[in-house]
Amino acid sequence: MHGLLSPTCRKTGLTGGVGSRNIAAVIKLLYRLSPVRTDLFDIYPDLAPLRASMKSGDWRRVSGYFEGLPIRADWSVAVRAVARTRGAERFLQRVVDSERDSALVRTLLGARFIVMAWDARSGLLAQYVKQAQWQIFHDYLNRAERLLADATTIDPTNAAAWTERVKVARGLGLGVDEGRRRYDRAAEHCDVPYLAQAELAQNLCPKWGGSLDALLTFARERLETGKPGTLDGAVLADALIERAFMEDDYSLMEQNLQDGSVRSELARAAEQTVLHPDFDPSTHGTVAAHATFAYAFFVAGDHKRMAPHFAALGDRSNWYPWGVWHGKNWKDTFRSARRAARKW
Amino acid sequence: MFRVGRVDETLATSGITHLVEHLALHRHGTPDYHYNGMTSATTTQFVIQGAGDAIVAYLNDVCAGLRDLSLERLAVEKKLLETEASNRPTPVNQMLPLWRHGARDFGLVSYPEWGMQSLREEQVLQWAHTYFNRANAVLWIAGDRIPSGLRLDLPDGQRWPLPPESSAAPTLPAYFAADSPILVMDGQVPRTRAAAAFARALDRVLFRELRQNRGLSYTAAAAYTTDGRPHATVTAIVDAQPDQIGDALDCLLAEVRNLAQTETADSELETIRALELEGLSDPEVDARLLPRRATDLLTGFRSATTRELIDGFRTMTAKQVSAAAGTFVGTAMLMLPGSHAHRATGFEAAPTFSRFAATGKRHRSRASHDVHLIVGDDGVSLSIPQGASTVLFDDCTAMLRWPDGARQLFGADGMTVRIEPTLYPSATVVLDRIDSRIPQTAIVDMPARQPNEIPKPSRARSLRRRARSWLIPRRAWLDRVATPRGGIRQLLYSVGIAVAVSALTISAFAFSRPGLLLLAITFLGALIWRRKDNGHW
Numbered sequence: 001m002h003g004l005l006s007p008t009c010r011k012t013g014l015t016g017g018v019g020s021r022n023i024a025a026v027i028k029l030l031y032r033l034s035p036v037r038t039d040l041f042d043i044y045p046d047l048a049p050l051r052a053s054m055k056s057g058d059w060r061r062v063s064g065y066f067e068g069l070p071i072r073a074d075w076s077v078a079v080r081a082v083a084r085t086r087g088a089e090r091f092l093q094r095v096v097d098s099e100r101d102s103a104l105v106r107t108l109l110g111a112r113f114i115v116m117a118w119d120a121r122s123g124l125l126a127q128y129v130k131q132a133q134w135q136i137f138h139d140y141l142n143r144a145e146r147l148l149a150d151a152t153t154i155d156p157t158n159a160a161a162w163t164e165r166v167k168v169a170r171g172l173g174l175g176v177d178e179g180r181r182r183y184d185r186a187a188e189h190c191d192v193p194y195l196a197q198a199e200l201a202q203n204l205c206p207k208w209g210g211s212l213d214a215l216l217t218f219a220r221e222r223l224e225t226g227k228p229g230t231l232d233g234a235v236l237a238d239a240l241i242e243r244a245f246m247e248d249d250y251s252l253m254e255q256n257l258q259d260g261s262v263r264s265e266l267a268r269a270a271e272q273t274v275l276h277p278d279f280d281p282s283t284h285g286t287v288a289a290h291a292t293f294a295y296a297f298f299v300a301g302d303h304k305r306m307a308p309h310f311a312a313l314g315d316r317s318n319w320y321p322w323g324v325w326h327g328k329n330w331k332d333t334f335r336s337a338r339r340a341a342r343k344w
Numbered sequence: 345m346f347r348v349g350r351v352d353e354t355l356a357t358s359g360i361t362h363l364v365e366h367l368a369l370h371r372h373g374t375p376d377y378h379y380n381g382m383t384s385a386t387t388t389q390f391v392i393q394g395a396g397d398a399i400v401a402y403l404n405d406v407c408a409g410l411r412d413l414s415l416e417r418l419a420v421e422k423k424l425l426e427t428e429a430s431n432r433p434t435p436v437n438q439m440l441p442l443w444r445h446g447a448r449d450f451g452l453v454s455y456p457e458w459g460m461q462s463l464r465e466e467q468v469l470q471w472a473h474t475y476f477n478r479a480n481a482v483l484w485i486a487g488d489r490i491p492s493g494l495r496l497d498l499p500d501g502q503r504w505p506l507p508p509e510s511s512a513a514p515t516l517p518a519y520f521a522a523d524s525p526i527l528v529m530d531g532q533v534p535r536t537r538a539a540a541a542f543a544r545a546l547d548r549v550l551f552r553e554l555r556q557n558r559g560l561s562y563t564a565a566a567a568y569t570t571d572g573r574p575h576a577t578v579t580a581i582v583d584a585q586p587d588q589i590g591d592a593l594d595c596l597l598a599e600v601r602n603l604a605q606t607e608t609a610d611s612e613l614e615t616i617r618a619l620e621l622e623g624l625s626d627p628e629v630d631a632r633l634l635p636r637r638a639t640d641l642l643t644g645f646r647s648a649t650t651r652e653l654i655d656g657f658r659t660m661t662a663k664q665v666s667a668a669a670g671t672f673v674g675t676a677m678l679m680l681p682g683s684h685a686h687r688a689t690g691f692e693a694a695p696t697f698s699r700f701a702a703t704g705k706r707h708r709s710r711a712s713h714d715v716h717l718i719v720g721d722d723g724v725s726l727s728i729p730q731g732a733s734t735v736l737f738d739d740c741t742a743m744l745r746w747p748d749g750a751r752q753l754f755g756a757d758g759m760t761v762r763i764e765p766t767l768y769p770s771a772t773v774v775l776d777r778i779d780s781r782i783p784q785t786a787i788v789d790m791p792a793r794q795p796n797e798i799p800k801p802s803r804a805r806s807l808r809r810r811a812r813s814w815l816i817p818r819r820a821w822l823d824r825v826a827t828p829r830g831g832i833r834q835l836l837y838s839v840g841i842a843v844a845v846s847a848l849t850i851s852a853f854a855f856s857r858p859g860l861l862l863l864a865i866t867f868l869g870a871l872i873w874r875r876k877d878n879g880h881w
Contacts, residue, residue, distance in 0.1 A: 096699075096700055097700045097701045097702075097703050097732075098700075098703060100699060100700045106699075132816045132819055135816075136816070139729075139730070142730065143729075143730060143731065145693075146693070146696075146697060146730075146731060149515070149692055149693060150695075150699050152515075153514040153515050153692075172686060173686055174686050174689070175686070175687070175689055177689045177690075178689045178690065181689070181690055
């Protein structure tokens with residue numbers, strides 16, 4: 001926890017003697033009992049029928065669920081939810097062979113392989129990511145790429161498949177231009193491709209071969225042209241956080257986000273998107289956006305501004321961006337930040 | 345010239361037109377003048393250069409030969425054609441039609457002439473009778489008069505239109521990987537003067553940039569070709585040293601896109617215009633264009649007169665040239681070395697696997713744990729972890745059959761499934777089932793193979809491969825707990841726990857204290873379960 005809890009602890013005055021340290025430890029332990037839900041099926045209740053039909057292995061109900069979604073909505077969150085289901089690849093592989101012209105099953109299996117690729121790579125410390133692991137990572141991504149390419153060939157208007165292909169372009173190192181091309185195809189067929197924007201923001205990061213300028217220009221342009229009351233523009237929070245992540249240590253990161261212009265830009269983005277009166281809180285992707293804004297304000301120490309985001313989140317959250325810096329214990333950080341926000 | 349070529353054949357009869365051409369010419373004997381027969385993708389022509397009476401004798405002989413083929417030469421000519429094929433140099437763009445069109449019509453030129461193995465007399469006769477007829481022929485003569493005495497005694501028949509072009513690349517532009525360090529890119533453009541000018545502009549810019557300025561390539565060229573179809577093909581070829589092929593690829597793509605996105609500079613456009621017009625002012629231009637016009641006449645494409653060509657070049661604009669370049673990029677097929685595929689931004693991979701596998705009984709290969717032969721009701725698949733190649737029985741264009749039982753099936757989309765009977769248990773049942781589903785006309789019987797060409801599965805090798813495929817994903821974990829690579833402390837920790845577990849287990853049994861066993865299990869858990877860090881993103 002590297003003392004990240006300290007701002008909160010100092011406030012509650014629990015850093016005193018030996019006894020109070022024990023009490024703090026007990027409270028921390030008790031806090032762990034309160035769940036922070038990250039499973040997409042849990043955090044979006046309307047995905048429940050999809051989970052049930054995946055569990056029963058009934059392809060007709062799965063495809064029926066997707067057919068029921070509005071055509072130009074962002075299907076990517078539902079696709080991700082399926083993709084994170086362990087063992088789904090066996091069921092989906094069978095369906096690929098029987099549903100010979102289905103773009104949907106190829107999208108789902110491709111997305112599943114992407115998740116498996118990242119699991120294979122990152123379930124290990126960086127020093128252990130040896131040649132063999134990279135081999136597996138690339139192998140899964142190549143399989144995903146083939147399936148998703150088939151999906152976009154069968155149905156070029158499949159924005160969810162294009163969204164996943166943005167991520168594949170990143171993993172396989174196909175370059176920023178290719179990632180941008182794929183994003184453009186997703187944006188063509190989806191009103192608010194928030195997930196695709198978040199993926200492209202990653203592609204545009206310097207660590208993946210992009211540049212900070214391109215990243216910020218893209219995010220600001222989304223905010224300018226996006227329709228108020230939708231998630232279009234929330235990607236600016238991702239961009240600013242990614243810029244802060246480039247700093248070497250935590251205090252520099254704090255300084256970066258505490259800057260007045262950064263905070264007002266974040267606040268403007270939040271007001272135009274998730275905090276807008278017309279915003280529909282059941283939109284898929286809402287939790288990811290709230291979690292990103294909450295994190296940015298949390299690091300900036302702006303407890304007042306992070307409060308509405310935590311209020312909207314409740315016990316729901318997202319691994320990104322909380323887990324990037326805080327590692328496996330990010331949920332503790334999330335809980336303590338939420339506690340601090342409630343003080344407002 | 346006749347409107348028949350390789351595009352009219354099937355994979356199982358490929359080479360039949362070429363065979364007819366050879367059989368028809370056999371009786372003409374030793375030449376006084378230069379004569380020849382040529383089979384291309386869309387046409388077959390018989391040409392001679394010489395005096396009037398030699399032309400008459402040659403053409404009359406050809407027609408007689410076509411009416412009455414020298415079938416006694418069939419076996420000899422088949423062998424000759426195989427020799428011809430094995431000695432002919434492979435053109436660098438040989439494989440592009442396969443990836444664009446598959447194993448049918450316009451893609452057949454990429455395949456060997458397998459018809460030589462199995463064609464029978466009646467098939468050859470039937471072919472000659474169907475296609476080499478009066479209505480399907482055009483005669484062109486470059487000279488001041490038509491020699492007297494021409495009979496051209498051919499049977500009546502019909503004009504054969506070009507078969508429709510099929511597509512094996514669902515998304516264009518596309519790329520496919522090849523081994524050689526050479527880049528070949530072709531695209532389909534309308535048959536306009538602007539498109540021809542684009543090809544010349546590309547040729548010039550590639551030569552200038554890749555050869556002269558950057559010195560990356562020896563060959564850097566582009567050319568415009570037609571074959572009677574309503575569109576022309578522009579082919580660009582660039583070679584480079586293996587370590588520089590990536591730079592050459594970047595340069596090629598940049599130049600092509602540049603031509604499509606920006607208008608050619610006026611000075612360059614005027615140079616190209618002047619060059620093209622100079623070519624057309626040659627007094628023999630009409631004679632030179634005759635073969636192309638004869639082809640167009642046969643396929644029904646209205647080709648431009650020389651006057652129209654000149655006017656076309658005079659009036660073309662830079663905008664039209666870049667529009668042609670745009671069409672080229674949009675329909676491009678690119679051959680590149682596999683290691684550089686990720687640099688072809690905007691190009692989709694042409695399919696290397698089928699979209700699905702057949703559903704049916706799975707036969708595991710004796711040579712490899714995760715290779716399966718799947719024989720379904722409607723097709724057969726070879727499945728490996730990366731994907732499956734599937735040939736549906738209804739789409740099977742040819743099946744090669746060797747005396748040792750091996751089969752190779754070719755799907756219309758270019759996918760192929762090779763079945764080696766030594767690799768699969770119960771192979772004979774499978775082979776019989778497949779044979780019964782493939783039409784007799786698609787089967788090609790191949791000569792016996794050398795014993796070293798027949799795979800012999802080794803059980804030991806298969807087991808080793810299986811162990812490796814299990815081990816590799818777990819190697820990082822093993823490194824962490826039980827190999828020196830994970831650090832000596834980790835190794836000592838693991839050894840220590842292992843010793844403790846063994847000691848506890850032994851004493852539990854030796855002293856009849858089952859409680860110790862519980863302790864041993866706990867220790868064992870500590871050995872297996874180590875916390876992992878979940879760094880993501």
